[in-house]
Amino acid sequence: MANPNQSNLVKGTPAQIRGEIRSGKFYSQTSGMAPGYAQGNLVILPRVWAQDFLQFCLANPKPCPLLAVSEVGNPALPGAGADIDIRSDVPSYRVFVQGELVDEVTDIRELWEDSFVSFLIGCSFSFEWALMNAGIGVRHIELGCNVPMFKTNIACASAGAFQGQYVVSMRPMKPADAIRAIEITAKMPQVHGSPVHFGDPAAIGISDISRPDYGDAVPVGDGEVPVFWACGVTPQVALANAKPPIAITHSPGYMLITDIPDGDLLSGRFQFSLPFLR
Amino acid sequence: MANPNQSNLVKGTPAQIRGEIRSGKFYSQTSGMAPGYAQGNLVILPRVWAQDFLQFCLANPKPCPLLAVSEVGNPALPGAGADIDIRSDVPSYRVFVQGELVDEVTDIRELWEDSFVSFLIGCSFSFEWALMNAGIGVRHIELGCNVPMFKTNIACASAGAFQGQYVVSMRPMKPADAIRAIEITAKMPQVHGSPVHFGDPAAIGISDISRPDYGDAVPVGDGEVPVFWACGVTPQVALANAKPPIAITHSPGYMLITDIPDGDLLSGRFQFSLPFLR
Numbered sequence: 001m002a003n004p005n006q007s008n009l010v011k012g013t014p015a016q017i018r019g020e021i022r023s024g025k026f027y028s029q030t031s032g033m034a035p036g037y038a039q040g041n042l043v044i045l046p047r048v049w050a051q052d053f054l055q056f057c058l059a060n061p062k063p064c065p066l067l068a069v070s071e072v073g074n075p076a077l078p079g080a081g082a083d084i085d086i087r088s089d090v091p092s093y094r095v096f097v098q099g100e101l102v103d104e105v106t107d108i109r110e111l112w113e114d115s116f117v118s119f120l121i122g123c124s125f126s127f128e129w130a131l132m133n134a135g136i137g138v139r140h141i142e143l144g145c146n147v148p149m150f151k152t153n154i155a156c157a158s159a160g161a162f163q164g165q166y167v168v169s170m171r172p173m174k175p176a177d178a179i180r181a182i183e184i185t186a187k188m189p190q191v192h193g194s195p196v197h198f199g200d201p202a203a204i205g206i207s208d209i210s211r212p213d214y215g216d217a218v219p220v221g222d223g224e225v226p227v228f229w230a231c232g233v234t235p236q237v238a239l240a241n242a243k244p245p246i247a248i249t250h251s252p253g254y255m256l257i258t259d260i261p262d263g264d265l266l267s268g269r270f271q272f273s274l275p276f277l278r
Numbered sequence: 279m280a281n282p283n284q285s286n287l288v289k290g291t292p293a294q295i296r297g298e299i300r301s302g303k304f305y306s307q308t309s310g311m312a313p314g315y316a317q318g319n320l321v322i323l324p325r326v327w328a329q330d331f332l333q334f335c336l337a338n339p340k341p342c343p344l345l346a347v348s349e350v351g352n353p354a355l356p357g358a359g360a361d362i363d364i365r366s367d368v369p370s371y372r373v374f375v376q377g378e379l380v381d382e383v384t385d386i387r388e389l390w391e392d393s394f395v396s397f398l399i400g401c402s403f404s405f406e407w408a409l410m411n412a413g414i415g416v417r418h419i420e421l422g423c424n425v426p427m428f429k430t431n432i433a434c435a436s437a438g439a440f441q442g443q444y445v446v447s448m449r450p451m452k453p454a455d456a457i458r459a460i461e462i463t464a465k466m467p468q469v470h471g472s473p474v475h476f477g478d479p480a481a482i483g484i485s486d487i488s489r490p491d492y493g494d495a496v497p498v499g500d501g502e503v504p505v506f507w508a509c510g511v512t513p514q515v516a517l518a519n520a521k522p523p524i525a526i527t528h529s530p531g532y533m534l535i536t537d538i539p540d541g542d543l544l545s546g547r548f549q550f551s552l553p554f555l556r
Contacts, residue, residue: 175475175476175477175478175481176474176475178476179460179472179473179474179475179476180472182457182460182461182464182472183460183461183464183472186460186461186464194457194458194460194461195457196454196457197453197454197457198453198456198457198476199453199477199503200453200501203453203501223478223481225477
């Protein structure tokens, strides 16, 4: 279903690309699209579960940094873009019942409930943009593969039924680049912020750095150390542990494209605001 | 010459302590005095050498971060404190001729020349205060010894006759603390800023981490990495290499106590301003 006009769409504004996705004309992974604008991980939950999930995100800001939260039952997400309809503006959705994947769809208008709350969680694309802008190589992008991700023994703070351990992504760097990467990502708390660990993988429960639990392995060169950031897969693990009656997420790689400039996330101009979840 | 009133003086304002030092009533190392206020490394040079030294500091901000520079021939240092007389307000001075130490004195009024320019360079006391405030242990302070310092193979940018390699100080930490220490010190560029290296000492030309070139050795524990910050001894090495006809510095440990709150260095409130050196 790849669209022959994708190369044009990549250069469109976020609103234009969302419009194409909404109309069903376009279906693709969103990596590299609308460069310079943040993309987000989506989690939709019924209100009674949303309260605990909100607590979970606020208590675990590194793996679950909130970019936007919707009002109850409202498919708009003004914190992420003026015209968003969260029921149609993501290219592919996954539907979970009791924590089990039951369907993958391109539109959730028929599934929408008045109790639904949408959570948009920041994604490492924005900080990888900032690292590359600073001249720091990002290995998996250089190699054209997915970032390696690992389960760890770092416990999340629990909230209701939501609990689990951090999943982390790994990027190998020389120490001097790692120091600069820590400085840069520390300024971007809405997209995972600074790393949670560097160096010895065993110290956070990773037994084999060459065998990621998700994504692709990348080599760690001589004089490099693996640097580990909290990863947006963490809330998916917590969701699987909580087993809510229904939950909807984006499909991996098929993100919501927002109107939030990556530069606003780096400069601190972006402000997160939380609606009342009544 | 230790003063029986030192315990009272430690609690005085910076101006009060400088007044006691100026009047000759007080002579001591300044570590721990006027807590909460920055202390500085002093370098005094004739104007013709000061131009190159200024370039050297500006080109090497990590080892030589400038807190204040005087006007030519003016013993005041308003950027560091309202009432400073740099000829008398440091407890002990070292006098160098052609890069060789020739004298150590408590007052330099008789040596003062109309061409002299004073440079005040930030000191790690301020960032160690910030680390401890954040609950991060600083090993050499815990052990009650001097920080270990090492010569490296990291070249300074040269300026005229001023050149040499970085000297670094080392503090061992667990990676999670090191990440936070990098975040904190990155906000304090006037007191050496973020580290220049962590991990493998050999990568920056240090052959034996247990044998510092200056200061005292401290142990690096299991699960810890050595973290290396650029050190204020670096400009002393550059001075020894440049061999100016005369140079005056503070004696090691006998610093200028400034009116600059450590908190201003952390928050970015402190502003460095440079006078014309005509």
